Amino acid sequence: AQKVTQAQTEISVVEKEDVTLDCVYETRDTTYYLFWYKQPPSGELVFLIRRNSFDEQNEISGRYSWNFQKSTSSFNFTITASQVVDSAVYFCALNAPGYALNFGKGTSLLVTP
């Protein structure tokens, strides 16, 4: 069975604060891929990052960074110096052979000025 848990339902921060969105996953597969998507109010899911199970290097892209730890089955996402435009729902997702893309319930992030 596969499962993605995003325990934080809603997070509210003030602009310029750093914020970390947690993602914990469960899978019995040794080969799998993890994803993060952003869903602004318009509804479209915007792809942010893909990470395979064999690559535990952290990644930084501008103000965004991702921390992948297989030992704790976590793939956390940090936004540094948050901005109002970061307000959206963020989804973590897991895909493994033979399965469909499995999404967490999402974390709604509100960044206020």
Place this chain on the structure above:
Amino acid sequence: KAGVTQTPRYLIKTRGQQVTLSCSPISGHRSVSWYQQTPGQGLQFLFEYFSETQRNKGNFPGRFSGRQFSNSRSEMNVSTLELGDSALYLCASIPSITGYQETQYFGPGTRLLVL
């Protein structure tokens, strides 16, 4: 490259009617998947098509069906609509057949309201 196109963007139907939603993937992408998003259930997988063949299907009743055409465009159909079918229906474009390794690129969705 143009992104994923979904039509219509908004739709209002009444119970018992049927509806057809359309999705055009990114040019060159051969696989399409569909998802239903509701506040209660979140994002749930409906089905995936590659080369006009359904490769995978989620746990939805037979009222939900889909197909893919030779140009990779896909349609999904919901017959005998129920109030609970009100949702955002998202289509994703997938580059190739390798499936789980691929990034799925989503369209803007179709918001369906069933009255």
